[in-house]
Amino acid sequence: MSERETAQAISDRAAAWVARMDREGHDPAVRAELKAWLAGNDRRRGAYFRAKAAWNMLDRASVLGAGGPQSYEVAAAGGPWFSRRRLLWGGGAAAAAAALVVSVTGLDFFAVPDQQIQTAVGEIRRVPLSDGSLAAVNTQTSLDVTMKPKVRQIALKSGEAWFQVAKDRSRPFVVEVGDLRVRAIGTAFGVRQTAGGVDVQVTEGVVEMWRVGDESHIQRVAAGSRVFVAPDKAIVPVVAANEEIDKALAWRTGQLVFDGDTVAEAVAEFNRYNVRKIVVTGATLGGQKMIGRFRTNEPDAFARAAATLLNAQVKIGSDRIVLSQN
Template sequence: MNDDDAARWAVRLGEGALTSTEEQALDDWLHADERRQGALLRAEAALAYLDRGRAMADTFVEAPKDDDSPVWTRRRFLIGGSTLAGLTAASVTGFILTRPAPIEIRTALGEIRRVPLPDGSVASVNTASDVAVVMVDKRRDVRLNDGEAWFQVAHDKNRPFVVEAGTVRVKAVGTAFSVRRRDDGADVLVTEGLVEVWVEGHENQRTQIAAGSKSFVAADAKPIEVASAGNMIDRALSWRTGELALNGESLDYAVAELNRYNARKIVIDTPALGRESLVGYFRVDQPEGFGQAIEATMAAKMSIQDNIIHLSR
């Protein structure tokens, strides 16, 4: 059934933009079985091949005399069972190999990568993140399985760029924004243009976020609140250059952020010390240097035991 359903979706996608109801139906169908993404890509490849070879198509199946619609003919080919099997096995194989494959971007602990995408967009991927990108004719789909990424999206109004982070969806056409996936939702920060956010199954609650604004989108579809990001945007995205920028955040916060990047963890043994605020720029890959700075400026003590940096007072 996956191949037949994939063929129907491929035909529908080729006809133009989906309605919001259809988008949800397609999303539900894809997520119900991990094999369906591959089935859809194969069906789209077959469809594209048929569009490029109408003469070959007519050799296999004669179009009905009362309907010579290209869409009907392509549907007949794609859902024709043995016809599709023979065509994809013999003729479409070469075409499939030329299509962009799904792009898997994974970063190790402490690794930060800047990755150009086939459509001209750029993804900056933070530490310990897992991103999957699928580019097809009518859409650009990104799944943020874990971690954080910032996207500079190439403008293409005919191919929306949609990031999926659990149940959270972020849609853009041409803009720049970051998404950080959390257990209970996702942080969204917009640096250029405009994005639309919603939670899967709650499309009627779509909310727009403009440049210079941020939002935490809860996975359980709580009302989405948008706030001004003010001058914290550059600090929030300083990880792209390997830095942690602080302007009054607590030591607890700083340590939690630094621990995302390093195998050598920092532990605060004095709770009151963790509540004190910090200002400054710190390298995310130098936890010991950070500890020394805290020792020097906050009257703290640093010790290293079992490869763990302890801060106390």
């Protein structure tokens, strides 16, 4: 660390690290980078702990609050209210306020989650959680479960899961996907992370959704509705979609349902669940529409059905299945 690095600069950098860890803390490379920065000087570690304490208090307030302005503020003892932005980016004043709010002695910000769940290609698991909730975890999914006294946190790092949440009004159940938060108290909902964004499907009760840093704009989503959130874009209006949700969540029983989906879309779904991939050749075959219900682990049955319905050819090999135009 340079001798010219001021306390203000250290405090500002610590605040930036706290915000980054909230977004990217699941990434081992980011965690390693933070550890290297902290090792540079004891003052850095102290500043980080103080900024993290302030963030934790604000996170707790935002989770437990009802959405009003004070839900996202915290008071120093005998002092004024500070917003999250002001606490994190206000430098030394923020650190002093955080120190008055909570003691940070003994906190471990690199603690391993209570439960880490990962599924392989084609694997679908039903996992009971320690609070009595149930997680149905789809193929190629990774998530971390952390049960705290005041909040239940699920970090969905990749893939898809459906949660049947045990009712506990004192401990909200919050799923984190990047900077998106989905909160429930007692309900059932599915969350899928894709390259294009996050798809949330509510099957029971109500959930609330917001982006970190934009907690004043909370979207409520009721049972029978779904929301798709693209990266760095506002939460789109809720769409009522009971039948679509039933179809999208058929994977929970090991099935895939197609009703007007294109062959290309159906093939992409099958390829999520199987090591042996389906390949479509021909300019127009991929755009043909499909209707049917299939087992996730039977791509050959799907390929034969598609070939029969669409007057196509199918070649089933040990490493791949080829659908081609006649």
